[in-house]
Amino acid sequence: EAGVTQSPTHLIKTRGQQATLRCSPISGHTSVYWYQQALGLGLQFLLWYDEGEERNRGNFPPRFSGRQFPNYSSELNVNALELEDSALYLCASSLGTGGWNQPQHFGDGTRLSIL
């Protein structure tokens, strides 16, 4: 069974640009989560999508946004990039609101570097 896949592996941008990160969940999973792992800050919850809708977001500004497609894959968009956005962005999937106490399964992440 294929795990959570993320693309691209690495992304280099400059300040002010926009970045788009992509995630494909495990087959059968309807929930997708995005997390930011910045140096020294640990993993922080960014966004949760389930059944095509944004269900919740963490304490991040609106320039962090995304969407979930009908096939449950997801896209994270970061606008007006700032130096502090440099981080590993991890996507996770789970069975969603229909599957309580289900573990989240993570991809290998996209390393975003802002120059």
Place this chain on the structure above:
Amino acid sequence: KQEVTQIPAALSVPEGENLVLNCSFTDSAIYNLQWFRQDPGKGLTSLLLIQSSQREQTSGRLNASLDKSSGRSTLYIAASQPGDSATYLCAVELSGGGADGLTFGKGTHLIIQP
């Protein structure tokens, strides 16, 4: 606001030793707790999930315990091997269905010396 703390931040032990990693959380009203491992430059691998009504979970050489009332969890690794070297993270889920995402500790960086 829920805070998760992991002690120690780093640990280096010789191969074959049994070891304990600690995790504490400030709000005992959790839904479940998960332990993950993260290899350098990689994503997270789920190791064990303990529901709030459970006291422990076991998988192979790993045993995780949960004491919700005191806000503590431990991950016990038996007969450690060099392949166990990684960063171990604990995370709590505050409400069911994933509504709040997971709140993570900063991890314990474990090195097993051959």
